[in-house]
Amino acid sequence: MTAAKENFLVGIFDDEDVLLQAVGNIRDKGVKIKEVYSPFPVHGLDEELGYTRSRLPIAAFLFGMTGTILALSTQIWMMGFDWPMIIGGKNHYSIPPFIPVTFEFTVLLSAFGMVGTFLVVSDLKPYKWPRQYDIRSTDDKHVMAIDLGANKASKEEIRKILTENGATEVNEKSF
Amino acid sequence: MSTTKKKYWKGLEQLKNDTAFVKHADKEFVNIGVEEDPGHSRRDFLKMMGFSVAAASLAACETPIRKAIPFVTKPLDADPGIANYYASTYIDGGDYCSVLVKTRDGRPVKIEGNALSSVSGGGTSAQVEASVLSLYDNYRLRGPKIVDKKTDWETVDSEIIAKLGSASHIRIISNTILSPSTKVAIDKFKAKYPSTQHIQYDPISYYGVWKANEASFGTGFIPSYDFSKAKTIVSLGADFLGTWLSPIEFTKQFGATRKIDEEHREMSRLYQFEANLSLTGANADYRTMVKPSQSGLVAAQLYNLIAAKAGKAALAASIDKITYLDKAAEDLWASKGSSLVVSGSNDKNVQTIVNGINDMLGSYGSTILSALPVNFRQGNDELMAAFVEEAASGKVDAVIFYNCNPVYDHPMGEKLGAALKGIALTVSTGYTEDETASLSTYKAPDHHYLESWNDFEPKKNLFSLSQPAITPIFKSRQAQESFMVWAGAPTEYFTFVKENWKNWFFAKATSAMDFQSWWDNCLYEGVLETKTDTSASISFTGDIAAAATAVSSTYKATNSGYELVVFESYGLGNGSQANNPLLQELPDPITKIVWDHPILVSQADAKALKFEMDGESNTQIGTLTVGGKSIPVPVLIQPGQAPGTFGISLGYGRTKVGKVAENIGQRAYQYLALVNGSISSDVLSGVTLTKTDTPFQLAQTQTHQTYMGRESVIQESVLSEFKKNPSAGRDFPKVTKWDEKVDPSSLSLWKGHEYNNHHWGMSIDLNSCTGCGSCIVACNVENNVSLVGKDEVIRRREMHWLRIDRYYSSDSTSTTSEEAEIASANPEVVFQPMLCQHCNNAPCETVCPVAATTHSTEGLNQMTYNRCIGTRYCANNCPYKVRRFNWFKYHDNQQFYQSNPAMNTDLGRMVLNPEVTVRSRGVMEKCSFCVQRIQAGKLTAKRERRPMKDGEVVTACQAACTSGAIVFGDMNNPDSAITKLLKITKDEKGASAFDKKTGNPRAYRVLEDIGVKPNIFYLTKIRNKEAEKEHA
């Protein structure tokens, strides 16, 4: 590839608890961690890595609201204004019979909207191969990637820090 | 039908002058004559199926546009899309009805009663309503035939004339002939062939009545009866509301006596003494089960009871322990002068005694109009029997059957049939190749009555005309013309009739107008009636003692053996229209059976003979043996059937009849026999019924017999209660609120919609509805309702929009127990016409996902067929179960060719009402209150720039309802009949409120408690009986 090679130091951890401590210590030592890859969600890892809370719930709420308003207004317009019909002697439009559809549509939009957003922001798409620092990251290893380009500390220092903090192995990887 | 829409022939000129019309009218039908059956092979069917499926799945596609060729010169009065009405006359066997024929684009599509006739008075019967489809019967003869070879009229005529010339004993056999002109035509024939003898007989014989009157008054005749004047009616097995003598007329008269309200709280009282539960028995206030073997004695006993009061001598014959007989005598005597006793017996002696009774009661001149004798039912059983004998013995060498079918409908039919082979010349003028025609060498088909000119004299001095409503479809020829051709004096029958009327009646016509306009007026009105004084009484001179002795020898108080009652079918009548699916699928008013006729067995006898029937009409075949003749018949356990008697109806068992009626039922005519001079329909001895193990399922449209004591469905009381309180029998359901009980209609979550223009509603009087069923046929014809056939009815899928629920009373008062499902041995019967109730809060509308059924701003519950996707949710949610689903494609589908020719044969299709869509497979349908008629009425009013008149729109069922039980109209119009009848009051919601308040204490809505607020109101049934007899 034409782009300049990026070089990474990849720390492999077996145990999530060890990892959690490690992340904290390593960051205290001023080493910038690119990202940690785990086979399963490790609770607290995002705090340790200093990630801010996801704003997806807000997205979900907004999508939901859109659904509610859309469904309700559409029903009222269709039944009450566009072409009112006498059905079972009932009023042309009244809210109670419109609730079920409104509710379902709210859920639908909110769920799809949120999942869609999630896929976009996390850049997940079927035709993309992820950058894999260590293939075992989906099996049983927790993989910590450290971008050497982004760190002042030397490769050896970082390797040392990693091993001190319980990395079972430390490899180099370049892309 | 509004008079403004009526059009009539301007006479022959129009026909003649406008040859273009005749030619093109011919063209219109030229290619339907040729085919014997619709001629679609299975492969065609699949092709069509394939097409329809493909077309349907590409929902966007338009249906292919067919070119319509307009008339080159449009005939006068024939506007495409505008209906023309022609006054005409229905005649079949002894039945007579003056009718109006509705035609669209030259095709008769509907028959309705002609109100101007004082005989049928605008009423119709199921047969009359259905007769329009018989016009398009595929089994009709396409033209003259010699044996089985098609030929032309010239050949037929020459051969017949030749054979007649050499004949020395010529006989003309016919049913009663009402037509003066026809009689003249036949006389011409007689004049040419002096050896000719004309013999009249009727499938249903009244010869006994005729002879009894001869014995009683010197001259043989059958009088007119006036039930409308009768306060007390005692009927000894005479089913005058169903089949006896002139049922249309009698239903109208009787219905008038059953209409009561707050102001007028008197009604007639009807006693019925009979063996099998007849329509009249079902409407009777007091009904007693009497065996045929006792019937004569009952008449005698009734005579004795009356004689005792009149201070006359009792008769030698008598019988006791006949329930209600004494009471009947009391009432008869009490209402002397306006009482009436009729008997269904065809036994001269019994009828003589009945005449004696009526004489004592002074009925003659009041309820019996001897001065107005009827001309129908003039058949002479003795002559007919004699003819069969001489035919069998080979004495006859030429016989012409004029529109009659004795081989089928005469007791000695087989014998006659066998004899025909030996007769040199046999001619039949029947319009189908029936049993007699097929055994005759020459088939010289007459027109169907809707293609014919003719005149009639049903009663003395009451005349009517029939005129063609369509140019002859086939190469048939007016039978009268045939007679005159064979007599060597060919005359066009139309001119013949016209000339006769000119000579006979125009001369007497008081109103001074020229003949043409007088004649036009006759055609326009269809009837020509001159008043005769009917009050004239007549002196009874009969030898009643002799009659009594004869009776006591024929009848006995106790008879050990079983007896058989043979009666005329309500649907098929005498069987001449058996090939008409409208009648085959018309549920019998009592048994609710279609497409078959069972043998009726009482509950007690069924137990004794080990017959069992489950809730799905699964029964067994029994072997009925009478005088050595055995037939297999399915058994129906019939409440109200007198123990010790069986009942079986006529009209079935046709063998040469066409696909529709093929192999349905048994020919019961063979059990009729000549008993002292007249044909008796009762077999008093030698009757056995044995059970076979062959299972059989009858097709019943109603399998549950009682109404489970549900007051919200049927509300009835008795007159004595009604007199005290006009709302007697009403059920006022209450809904419990948290604090109080309130009227269901007062509770609602919404205020409803106002109907500011019209608000269509209907009232059905359970008291005057006799359950006859002509409304059902009328509805079928008007609305192109599919007929689905026996198997589909067994699957409970009949398509009738209007049905008549028939409920028997039960001995149990429970609303949930099994006992409540069992009818009493001699039940009270109530008929309830049930159709779409057009609920203002319609449950069906709410649940339709695609809004295919909605409410109009005139209160109609509308069904949009082409929007329907067929979820059937609406039908499930309909409390009245009046919605009908198209389970299959009933049109253009060979599977339904037999049951539904009107949608599966090119000939039958001509009967379809172009104003109503033929529904496709998979959609829901139901009563529309004849919305096409409502729209037509509105358009007429709009065109004439005036508000609609009440009575301008008449639904098909209302028009067909002879007894006037059905009233339809605009409930917003303060002057409309329905507003007046129901006493609709302006409530706080104002006149146009959707929920009308009725002031009529009898008016109720079915299932008031569920608050769907129908636009159909029922008037409570009031029986004229004592309170203590009121059943729970």
Add this chain to the structure above:
Amino acid sequence: MQASAPVRESLVTGGKTVHDVSHDISRQVEGNPTRLWWMAFGVSLAVLTYGAYCCGYMLWNGIGVWGLNKTVGWAWDITNFVWWVGIGHAGTLISAILLLFRQRWRMSINRAAEAMTIFAVICALSFPAFHMGRLWLGFYWALPLPNTFGSLWVNFNSPLLWDVFAISTYFSVSLVFWYMGLIPDFAVIRDRAVKAGAKTRANIYNALSFGWDGAAKTWSRYESVALILAGLSTPLVLSVHTIVSMDFATSVVPGWHTTIFPPYFVAGAIFSGFAMVLTLLLITRKVFHLEDYITIYHVELMNIIIIVTGSIVGIAYITEFFIAWYGGVPAEQYAFANRMSGPYWWAYWSMMTCNVISPQLFWFKRLRTNLVATFVISIIVNIGMWFERFVIIVTSLHRDYLPSSWTMFHPTMYDIGEYLFTFGIFFTFFLLFAKFFPVINMAEVKSIVKATSEKKKSTTGAH
């Protein structure tokens, strides 16, 4: 992170390591199908084909080939619909509600349960489709689409239309929920494939996994998405059967018009759903040797839920009768008397035996923890729930207000064929799922392996 309560039995037995989890679960995806699988698949396909023929015949000739009539407009079609929807409840319920309640025991069963949900809902959807007289129009006329007829919209008052929205929403959201769970596990299989050098499989599963990388950031987003989806699905799953029950509850038919239907239907749905989950899991467990992941403990917990919901349903039945009697409406009273003693008494009593009596056996721990007993009763419950719907629909319709219209209903071979058709769909799909998808949520199980299985080891080491 969460500590597992020591009182709890371990959820994963046999001292499995995280790697074992990936291995055990991915194994059957990678290996060739067993003969048993082939046989089962063949049978399902055969049933599917026969069912498809019956559907085709019905579509060609009309609804009339079924046993329905003028009075009974719905019978097997809607019975099966409600039955399948009910079954389709357990999956999402297990995943969503149990996730909200942090019930970790769900983790090894929710994947299969959700799959079952989705296939069951597909089966359910086929009935409202086929029961329409004009399917070819209905399938899009039932949606509020702009159309050539001008201002022609659907009727939003109709419970049937609410159904359209409820079921389709439920289906699509469950599908998304299920697929979200699958994404990380697909990645596992992908990477195993890479290791094994199976290029094609690697590509396929990468596409299926949307190029999942398992980054901490993605995981944290992923978790909140899962949580919110669960939050949305919980009311959704309850709403679905509530709305289905409104098809009946909002009508005027005696026996349908009942306000307790929503809770009663939901309970019934969970009841039948769990029964079906058990039926299927016990088979899967056996066939794929997942005894260590689906333990007796799981089975017992589910059996307890079956006792609870079964009892709720039983109480609902009794309440209906009491109210019918207490309400004093003749038609209503008759409807219920007719259920017990009318022509369809046998349906009613099979319902009672299967739904009310049989689950009570689970009060005995020996039966509750006995796989054979559980399997048998789970099937009995499913039969019972079918009869419940049949009783509600057919016995209410066949004798309603006007005795003149009372009829009986008899199924034809096409009613039965249509039912078989859905079984064909269900098992064909389920077998394909079991073969090509990880039947257990690896990521979730892995997250509890340490907490539980290690403890297990220590306890076993103790004596």
